[in-house]
Amino acid sequence: EAKKIGFNKYVFFNEQINAILQRNLKLEILLRKAIYDKEFSLHYQPQFSIPDNSLIGIEALLRWNSPAEGSIPPSEFISIAEETDLIIPLGEWVMNRAIRQIAEWNNRYQTTLKMGINVSIKQLNHKEFGEMIKSAIKFYAVPPEWIDMEITESIAIEDAYDIHEITKTIRDIGISVSIDDFGTGYSSLNHLKMFPFDRIKFSKLSIDHIVNDEFDKEIVRSIIVLANFMKIKTIAEGVETAAQYDVLKELGCDQIQGYYLAKPMPAKEFEKVFFSLPQQLILENSSVNSSI
């Protein structure tokens, strides 16, 4: 009997893995084709400073709309793109698209907003990464201060030295660097000491329970104290409620991003919501002294 259950489980497990592998293979094939088919777009989510709620930055988030599979979330395709190295051309497309967008907006609306661009470790390790960024900012004639690179925290310690060097290269260009998804990975505090970052981005998970869980709240408080000491900024992402907002404000978190204030949206909609105000209001609300 036990053997039979074991066998069934094994078969079931195998089928599940098989289904995942099939799906990933299918996505890989679609992904290879998609990059050249222009099925990608960027959505933009605003970032605000606390407590005045002025717009200070924007995060570019990749969207894939496949004619064959419909809309596929980044959580499904980014890892495949990384494993297959397709993240290199795709990341370059994101970089150019996002830089072009911030050039257009900051020039047209006389703002100095920062565009946050997600980059994966695979991209950072690519030998032409530095040159790629330099040529993109040159091509669109943007000051490097208009760009922020979001690097996810889950960096294996073995890669730490290389990442340190690349982060330095990016910052030498004048582009700021944020450490993304902070608080969920490992060696968080070690990373703070090791890397020359400009901003910590608290992950959604690390702030989800700050309203009811004293311990989670104290962890965030401690990291903010540490960040202040290191003269780096803090931003919380995934903020969904007024109660969370109030706690973050009380803790002295510098900035905020999340559904509570605004969801990611297409460029046209972003313009309508954030740039259709009278000029006077734009200047008052958006930071002329943006300082991520």
Ligand code: C2E
């Ligand atoms: P991330 O960089 O940490 O981005 C934040 C994610 O949280 C986004 O998911 C965003 O839509 C979502 N989010 C924002 N506010 C809220 C909220 O209040 N509640 C909830 N539940 N979610 C919120 P998205 O767009 O699905 O992206 C997922 C991840 O995929 C990103 O996490 C990032 O790691 C990766 N990614 C997205 N675009 C790119 C890209 O262009 N390049 C690379 N390398 N990675 C990307």
Ligand code: MG
């Ligand atoms: Mg991010």
Ligand code: MG
């Ligand atoms: Mg992330």
Ligand code: MG
């Ligand atoms: Mg994040």
